[in-house]
Amino acid sequence: MQRNHKQQILKPFLAASAALLVAGGAFAQASAPAAPAGKPGHHHHMGHGGGWMKAVDTDNDGAISKAEADAYFNKLDTNRDGKIDKSEMDAHRKAVMAERHARMQAAFDEKFKAADKNSDGALTKAEANAGMPRLAKRFDQLDANRDGKLTRDEIRAGMQKMHRDHHRRGPQGQGAPGSQPAPATPSAPGAPSTSGG
Template sequence: MKIHMLAAATLAMLAAAGVHAAPPEQAPHARVLQLDSNSDGVIDRTEAAASTRLAARFDALDANGDGRLQREELRGARKGHGPRGGHRGGHRHAGIDALARLDTDGDGRISRGELEAANAAREARAGADPKRAARTGHRARPDLLAQFDAIDRNRDSLLSRGELRSWSEAQRPQREAEMQRRFDERFSAADLNGDGRLSRVEVDEKMPRIASRFAWLDENGDGVLERNELRPQRGR
């Protein structure tokens, strides 16, 4: 009885002192999704700039090379695969490794049929929620199917990890050009007075997700962001 009374008294004192259990930490995936400043369901390179870690891993996570990170690709950011530090090669192909889930029969290869089944499933989900599909610019990984023969170097009608990795590396210049185009579009849209720089007012209005990092990004401290300051720094 004394023990129960002591425990009750202790709880009462803690409550009176305003001591509460710490709220659960926000899930990493939820934090990543907060970067989606225009709420279109994907994160482009400019939005990713608000997170140094995500910006550095953007290419690795962008498995389909469309310059945007979708929900399934962002799972790689949550899991944090690959080594850290100077050994950057481990991150480079994290997006390719995320495609392993398409290997439904577990034979270590991805067939055309497995890709078609995955795309059909995505289309079905999009049909069930057309508004969301419209917001996210729904894609069903058409690149892999359209480029299947080009990726399948040994002509065995199966895509291996090595083949996908080689194809991804070959596509890098094209992806980077597309990412540059998207970056330029976002920057120009935010540059309201057309002076080639972004003021605090312009960032607050057009890129609110990076507004709190304005001073950090403003490397030369001149009160404006130029393209080279806003563009994410990526390791090679």
């Protein structure tokens, strides 16, 4: 009986997990650099379930066993009632997004530190070109105070502004007909940033 109950739950669980990964992919896309001009279909995302497979396939054999699926189910079922409800899915999604943000931030900080050859906490255009070439392409746009250097704060604020502007314009560079852009919101400390390199 309990086995049938778990099998009945497993299908909706897998579908919900796929939806969770789509949401995670949207977050990854939002924190990645904007698509290059002329390539409206270019997106950064996790692929068709690739992130979910990696999370569940703990022995990395390219398949998900019942034991692996059960272990993942149990990880999400935090109150141990044999079901995964919306609050458990939301909590898991937030934890995954926070972990991804922390990894992205650590990778960015590592690249920034390596590119900052004189260790002054800012990148000159030459340092950006040498160590973070994708970031260098947006150097003038991100250099808000026009001092010829980019600090982490300038990069973070500039990238957040670009993402807000990109989402207001929509995928083709224009807002939806009859829609108004969302109001600008102040940048939150520690918000997602680009890897830049």
